[in-house]
Amino acid sequence: MDAGKKMLTGNDAAAHGARLANVRVVPVYPITPQTTIIEKIIEFITEKEMDAEYIPIESEHSAMAAAIGAEATGIRTFTASSSQGIAYMHENLFVASGLRLPLVMVAVNRTMNPPIAGAPDHSDTLAQRDTGWLQIYVENAQEILDMVIQAYRIAEDKDVLLPVMICYEGMVISHFLEPVDIPAQKLIDGFLPCYNPDHVVLDTKRPMHVSVISDEFLTEYRYQQEEAMENSKRVIEEVDKEFKKVFGREYGGLLSGYMTEDAEVVLVGMGNTCNVARMTIYELRKQGIKAGFMKLRAFRPFPKEALEESLRSAELVIMLDRAVSSGYGGVVYPELAASLSNLTTKPYVLDYIIGLANKKITVPQLSSLVTSSLADYKNGTIINPIQWIGVEGL
Amino acid sequence: MEEKNRDIYYGEEFFKQGHLLCPGCSGGVIWRLITKVLGESSIGVTSASCLSLPAIMFPSSLKLPSLYVSFASASAAVSGVSAALHTMEKDGTLKERINLFVLAGDGGTADIGFASLSGAAERNEDVIYFCLDNEAYMNTGIQRSSQTPAGTWTTSTPLGKAELKKDMPLIMAAHGIPYVATASASYPDDLIAKIKKARDIGKGFKYIHIQAPCPTGWRFPENKTVEVGRLAVETGMWKLFETENGTKTKLTYKPESRRPVTDYLEAQGRFSRLEKKDIEIIQKDVDKECRKFRF
Numbered sequence: 001m002d003a004g005k006k007m008l009t010g011n012d013a014a015a016h017g018a019r020l021a022n023v024r025v026v027p028v029y030p031i032t033p034q035t036t037i038i039e040k041i042i043e044f045i046t047e048k049e050m051d052a053e054y055i056p057i058e059s060e061h062s063a064m065a066a067a068i069g070a071e072a073t074g075i076r077t078f079t080a081s082s083s084q085g086i087a088y089m090h091e092n093l094f095v096a097s098g099l100r101l102p103l104v105m106v107a108v109n110r111t112m113n114p115p116i117a118g119a120p121d122h123s124d125t126l127a128q129r130d131t132g133w134l135q136i137y138v139e140n141a142q143e144i145l146d147m148v149i150q151a152y153r154i155a156e157d158k159d160v161l162l163p164v165m166i167c168y169e170g171m172v173i174s175h176f177l178e179p180v181d182i183p184a185q186k187l188i189d190g191f192l193p194c195y196n197p198d199h200v201v202l203d204t205k206r207p208m209h210v211s212v213i214s215d216e217f218l219t220e221y222r223y224q225q226e227e228a229m230e231n232s233k234r235v236i237e238e239v240d241k242e243f244k245k246v247f248g249r250e251y252g253g254l255l256s257g258y259m260t261e262d263a264e265v266v267l268v269g270m271g272n273t274c275n276v277a278r279m280t281i282y283e284l285r286k287q288g289i290k291a292g293f294m295k296l297r298a299f300r301p302f303p304k305e306a307l308e309e310s311l312r313s314a315e316l317v318i319m320l321d322r323a324v325s326s327g328y329g330g331v332v333y334p335e336l337a338a339s340l341s342n343l344t345t346k347p348y349v350l351d352y353i354i355g356l357a358n359k360k361i362t363v364p365q366l367s368s369l370v371t372s373s374l375a376d377y378k379n380g381t382i383i384n385p386i387q388w389i390g391v392e393g394l
Numbered sequence: 395m396e397e398k399n400r401d402i403y404y405g406e407e408f409f410k411q412g413h414l415l416c417p418g419c420s421g422g423v424i425w426r427l428i429t430k431v432l433g434e435s436s437i438g439v440t441s442a443s444c445l446s447l448p449a450i451m452f453p454s455s456l457k458l459p460s461l462y463v464s465f466a467s468a469s470a471a472v473s474g475v476s477a478a479l480h481t482m483e484k485d486g487t488l489k490e491r492i493n494l495f496v497l498a499g500d501g502g503t504a505d506i507g508f509a510s511l512s513g514a515a516e517r518n519e520d521v522i523y524f525c526l527d528n529e530a531y532m533n534t535g536i537q538r539s540s541q542t543p544a545g546t547w548t549t550s551t552p553l554g555k556a557e558l559k560k561d562m563p564l565i566m567a568a569h570g571i572p573y574v575a576t577a578s579a580s581y582p583d584d585l586i587a588k589i590k591k592a593r594d595i596g597k598g599f600k601y602i603h604i605q606a607p608c609p610t611g612w613r614f615p616e617n618k619t620v621e622v623g624r625l626a627v628e629t630g631m632w633k634l635f636e637t638e639n640g641t642k643t644k645l646t647y648k649p650e651s652r653r654p655v656t657d658y659l660e661a662q663g664r665f666s667r668l669e670k671k672d673i674e675i676i677q678k679d680v681d682k683e684c685r686k687f688r689f
Contacts, residue, residue: 024478024481025474025477025478025481027470027473027474027477051484052481053477053478053480053481055473055474055477055517056517057470057473057513058470058509058510058512058513058516059470059509059510059513061466061467061470061510062466062467062469062470062473062509062510062513063470065463065464065466065467065470065471065474065510066470066471066473066474066477067474068461068463068467068471068474069439069461069463069470069471069472069473069474069475069476069477069478070474070475070477070478071474071478072461072471072474072475073474073475073478073479073482074478075477075478075481075482077474077478091464092463092464092467095463095464095467202437202459202460202461202475203459204434204435204436204437204458204459204490204492206459207457207458207459207460208459209449209450209454209456209459209460209461209462210459210460210461210462211450211461211462211463212450212451212452212454212462213447213450213451213452214452
């Protein structure tokens with residue numbers, strides 16, 4: 001297949017990423033809005049543009065189990081899902097990370113039901129926070145393709161060996177056409193070597209049991225997983241820089257700031273919130289407000305040191321949260337606030353619960369919200385830092 | 395003991411002592427025979443079950459590579475392993491034939507693992523699936539499963555189970571897979587013949603449902619395991635047969651004269667609550683079932 005610029009949807013870009021990464025096994029179960037990834041991969045396999053085994057598995061729970069089986073045999077494996085499908089996998093997500101299998105899964109975000117909605121927010125993937133997977137949130141088709149490639153490098157790094165979930169909003173990023181630069185296979189092959197596991201592999205020449213009982217060493221085992229997560233912060237940054245050397249594109253690794261250097265108010269967001277947030281910053285700057293935006297690319301590992309460093313001089317930080325942990329507030333907010341809590345002079349941290357099931361927010365709405373929050377902060381009149389935005393009848 | 399299986403009985407062991415199964419458990423015999431017949435070029439997948447414990451308890455009794463996955467997932471995980479092995483065959487990095495097998499309990503097969511089992515059979519994955527049926531959730535302390543026979547005492551059916559045992563071999567045969575068989579730990583030659591047949595019949599899904607008498611859960615003395623397993627077959631309460639391609643079914647062992655079911659039921663504490671009328675119902679049921687097999 002030719003390299004070069006093509007118009008692709010986000011899901012097509014994900015499929016191209018899997019093809020270029022020389023993925024060999026793809027167990028996957030259909031769910032809207034992930035399905036066009038499967039369709040594209042089957043097309044690649046049928047047209048002999050990709051040499052992979054597609055397993056038409058009977059559920060997402062089984063899709064993750066089959067992915068575990070294939071990866072544990074030492075073969076690079078890919079899967080994708082959305083919403084309830086990701087929730088259905090939940091148990092096996094722990095198995096994948098616990099067995100230290102460097103799988104890559106594309107999670108096409110769609111809100112958790114009920115009420116039944118096809119539109120996206122981050123409720124499905126953020127609910128998988130504690131499963132031991134890396135989670136990277138991306139915002140356009142090019143970043144999806146590039147991140148699938150990067151994700152295998154990160155996951156298979158000997159200092160990491162953990163699975164990676166790449167998250168982006170369904171229906172929106174997944175289905176919109178964008179120009180995407182498809183890299184040449186030769187360049188990818190140079191960047192991403194073959195997967196040669198020596199830690200976990202089902203091999204009759206060196207029999208090992210993949211998973212044993214150990215109450216005794218569980219804490220130490222978990223600690224090693226945590227060390228691997230910590231290592232991944234460095235590896236994510238390094239892989240992004242190296243990617244730039246080969247392909248000319250970089251994404252900032254853990255974080256990507258926009259006009260944050262001198263900002264007194266900084267919005268923080270993930271996924272396709274980024275676009276509207278950056279346009280809002282642009283408008284606010286025109287009004288003379290020193291505003292900036294921080295794109296949180298990695299949610300796991302949570303880049304607390306990098307956030308502390310880059311937000312220390314801000315006065316007000318606003319999290320644009322697209323999922324709710326009912327009984328507290330936004331899901332990302334407490335982690336962001338905790339990251340800044342050890343600073344001697346620390347910014348005030350607000351939480352906007354916004355964009356649930358893709359509830360629309362415009363640049364004028366968001367800029368007036370930020371303006372009034374900034375005024376409330378300066379007047380000391382903020383009553384509740386956790387604010388639901390755009391609730392009808394409130 | 396038939397002379398023909400001498401090589402198996404005295405052959406290399408892949409399942410070693412110190413396995414932590416209960417005294418008198420039939421699982422040890424079954425594990426040994428399966429691994430002896432399949433040999434060193436084998437990979438096993440297990441999930442939660444008394445019988446997976448010997449593999450995953452460190453240091454393991456099983457001297458073959460194995461993958462332990464979540465309870466419902468054995469058939470799905472083995473499908474992934476199978477796809478990966480196929481990839482290696484295509485690439486020429488795998489030259490030998492690997493005997494890929496699943497070993498799961500009755501709950502992991504017929505209840506929680508049923509969807510993934512049916513899926514793998516429908517895709518005709520190249521796998522030998524062993525269901526070790528001790529007719530209840532024994533690992534968690536004797537709770538009823540869909541494989542518990544009617545009338546059985548378990549901790550979750552203190553008055554006896556009301557429902558019939560789900561007919562798994564029939565369900566699996568209905569998938570049209572190359573090979574379905576039932577077996578018993580008390581008939582090792584028959585079991586060996588079936589494992590060999592499953593190994594040699596060619597690609598596709600092979601299902602062997604093995605009755606695994608359990609002294610702990612069935613409430614019989616631990617030195618009576620073989621005897622209880624034999625009584626199940628001699629009374630017609632467990633039949634040894636095989637089905638190829640979902641159609642040709644034949645008995646592989648036929649008792650010379652069928653013994654009354656009371657011989658089997660009275661040997662076990664789990665049936666002690668049955669009354670005379672219950673036993674009559676069971677006897678009629680077994681008679682009817684056996685007529686289908688013409689004995």
